[in-house]
Amino acid sequence: MTRNNEHSASETVRTNNAPANMGTKASSKFTVVLRSIWRRGEGKFALIVLALWLAVSLLSLVWTPKSLWATDGYHVWAKPSAAHWLGTDGTGADVFSWLMAGARTNLFIAVLAVVFAGALGILLMSAMVSRSSALSNVSVVAVDALISIPTVLIALILAVPMGASVVVIIIACGIGYGLNLARIARPQALLAANSDYVASALSYGASGFSVIWHHILPNAMPTIMVQLSLSAGTAVLAESGLTYLGVGVPSGVPSWGHSLATSVKFINVYPLTVLWPGLIVTIVVVALNVFGDVLRDVIDPVTNPELREV
Amino acid sequence: MMGVDVNKLGISIGGKSIVRDVNVHIGDGERVGLIGSSGSGKSMISKAMLGLLPINAQTEGSVILGDTQVVGADETVLAGLRGRYVGAVFQNPASSLNPVLTVGKQIELPLKLHYDLDKADRQARVSAMLEKVGLDATVAKKYPSELSGGQQQRVGIATALITSPRLIIADEPTTALDSITQRQIVDLLVSLVDKAGASMLFITHDFSVLARATTRCYVLDGGRIVESGNTADLLEHPQGEQTKKLVAAARELTLQRKQNRDD
Numbered sequence: 150m151t152r153n154n155e156h157s158a159s160e161t162v163r164t165n166n167a168p169a170n171m172g173t174k175a176s177s178k179f180t181v182v183l184r185s186i187w188r189r190g191e192g193k194f195a196l197i198v199l200a201l202w203l204a205v206s207l208l209s210l211v212w213t214p215k216s217l218w219a220t221d222g223y224h225v226w227a228k229p230s231a232a233h234w235l236g237t238d239g240t241g242a243d244v245f246s247w248l249m250a251g252a253r254t255n256l257f258i259a260v261l262a263v264v265f266a267g268a269l270g271i272l273l274m275s276a277m278v279s280r281s282s283a284l285s286n287v288s289v290v291a292v293d294a295l296i297s298i299p300t301v302l303i304a305l306i307l308a309v310p311m312g313a314s315v316v317v318i319i320i321a322c323g324i325g326y327g328l329n330l331a332r333i334a335r336p337q338a339l340l341a342a343n344s345d346y347v348a349s350a351l352s353y354g355a356s357g358f359s360v361i362w363h364h365i366l367p368n369a370m371p372t373i374m375v376q377l378s379l380s381a382g383t384a385v386l387a388e389s390g391l392t393y394l395g396v397g398v399p400s401g402v403p404s405w406g407h408s409l410a411t412s413v414k415f416i417n418v419y420p421l422t423v424l425w426p427g428l429i430v431t432i433v434v435v436a437l438n439v440f441g442d443v444l445r446d447v448i449d450p451v452t453n454p455e456l457r458e459v
Numbered sequence: 460m461m462g463v464d465v466n467k468l469g470i471s472i473g474g475k476s477i478v479r480d481v482n483v484h485i486g487d488g489e490r491v492g493l494i495g496s497s498g499s500g501k502s503m504i505s506k507a508m509l510g511l512l513p514i515n516a517q518t519e520g521s522v523i524l525g526d527t528q529v530v531g532a533d534e535t536v537l538a539g540l541r542g543r544y545v546g547a548v549f550q551n552p553a554s555s556l557n558p559v560l561t562v563g564k565q566i567e568l569p570l571k572l573h574y575d576l577d578k579a580d581r582q583a584r585v586s587a588m589l590e591k592v593g594l595d596a597t598v599a600k601k602y603p604s605e606l607s608g609g610q611q612q613r614v615g616i617a618t619a620l621i622t623s624p625r626l627i628i629a630d631e632p633t634t635a636l637d638s639i640t641q642r643q644i645v646d647l648l649v650s651l652v653d654k655a656g657a658s659m660l661f662i663t664h665d666f667s668v669l670a671r672a673t674t675r676c677y678v679l680d681g682g683r684i685v686e687s688g689n690t691a692d693l694l695e696h697p698q699g700e701q702t703k704k705l706v707a708a709a710r711e712l713t714l715q716r717k718q719n720r721d722d
Contacts, residue, residue, distance in 0.1 A: 280514070282514060344554060344557075345549055345550075345551060345554040345555035346554065346555050346556055346557040346558075346565075348511065348549065348555070349547065349549055349555045349556075349615070349618065349619075350557075350568070351509075351511055351541070352509050352511060352541055352542075352545070352546070352547035352549075352619075352628075353541055353542035353546060353547075353568075353569040353572070353573075353618065353619065353622065354538045354539065354540070354541035354542035354543065354569070354572055354573065355538075355542075355568070355569075355572060356538060356572075359568070359572065363557075363560070363568060364557050364560075367557070367559045367560060368557070368558070368559055370559075449559065450558075450559055450602050451558050451559065451602070451604055457601065457602055457605065
């Protein structure tokens with residue numbers, strides 16, 4: 150009966166005899182991660198900024214202080230006032246309203262670029278750590294070759310047939326960040342692919358897909374999540390850059406890049422109109438970077454004991 | 460049922476021969492040992508049985524599980540065989556469990572792959588299996604890093620046995636454990652394997668463990684079988700050079716253990 154001795158001696162006995170309940174796991178895990186992020190000062194900052202971004206985006210669909218198309222011809226380049234909280238631009242349109250409406254375009258771009266990048270990156274990462282040496286070798290070389298093409302160049306090429314459009318930004322960012330993601334997540338995935346637990350999974354008959362889904366992906370997830378939240382920040386920056394170059398958001402569609410691009414020529418005369426969108430982009434990008442950083446610490450059950458209690 | 464016949468198995472990697480001319484027979488319900496020092500090719504033989512040799516490995520001869528030839532078999536044939544008919548327990552329990560999956564989830568995965576059960580059924584089986592390996596059902600919610608080495612290896616055994624395979628390949632399952640836990644794990648494996656009526660191939664470099672786990676054994680040296688027979692007999696009257704060395708090492712360790720206990 151020695152094994153029972155070991156069992157009772159080294160086990161931290163918990164007395165509830167409820168069978169392992171994994172039913173509500175996904176939702177409660179999400180809450181625990183959010184709570185863990187909230188508990189840190191910088192995490193709180195990131196969550197507040199991101200929540201505001203989402204709230205303003207939704208609000209702008211139904212309400213902005215002034216209509217986007219209402220121009221006040223008598224007050225162009227106006228300073229902030231009660232009538233125009235952040236002043237007006239060269240056409241006399243309300244800067245605050247345009248920035249509010251821009252939030253939703255940028256959110257849309259960031260979310261879709263991240264989804265696209267995530268899907269592409271995970272697919273390529275899986276190919277790169279495949280047990281088939283032909284597939285892994287080809288995908289490693291392909292990713293290394295393609296990664297040398299700058300995102301801006303991809304956008305410029307895409308803009309030739311498609312013109313300036315939101316889709317150009319999303320595809321260009323998706324490809325660029327997806328390739329980056331695959332390369333950054335590969336070492337982690339490779340470590341998992343060569344691990345004993347994958348050998349063990351193969352020994353009980355797990356398929357390639359099952360190994361990737363149950364073993365490689367969860368272990369690479371912290372890296373992937375961090376990289377994706379950094380990518381969301383970069384997508385916001387890229388939108389500004391590409392719109393400035395004329396291949397991003399078309400004129401007439403509100404976005405932070407659009408607000409920057411239309412006012413940056415007059416920075417010497419009316420610096421304030423450049424300051425506002427610049428400030429927002431900076432704050433949002435910092436928040437996303439911080440978010441990624443904090444997320445890395447809290448998403449791993451090995452480093453975050455709170456997740457183990459779920 | 461599930462006998463194993465390894466005939467003239469040869470494995471080489473990159474032109475370097477690792478295993479040569481190995482013949483092993485495991486009868487139905489038999490517990491057989493494979494003993495040899497590090498680098499003697501023990502693990503390669505177990506990998507060959509699972510069809511999990513490195514891609515660049517070249518094999519000759521045959522490994523027949525039941526009535527299926529494993530060497531050169533199609534991946535789908537192998538996937539059907541693994542888990543259902545063969546299960547494996549690995550050397551290092553800490554690294555053979557996925558650090559980010561809960562224990563319950565890991566034991567559940569083979570069930571999910573091989574049986575068409577609903578979630579409640581699977582979880583009931585996981586709880587029952589945990590109990591069988593001497594763990595509390597609440598362990599299912601824990602992550603591997605929260606368990607001791609012995610507990611982790613019990614989880615490893617549970618994962619290998621949950622699908623009731625006919626053959627258990629235990630590849631040095633006790634090497635990473637302390638001597639007391641070693642004995643508990645061996646006794647647990649033996650009792651579970653016997654109860655299930657399964658066969659076992661027990662791989663180790665430690666004769667003292669082997670005597671507890673098996674009735675018959677093969678001694679491997681430099682990729683060749685140099686001696687075989689009843690485990691107790693070999694331990695009493697080792698013939699070959701390598702067998703003598705391994706027996707002497709086991710004696711020394713056992714003696715030291717006894718001395719330590721006396722101190």
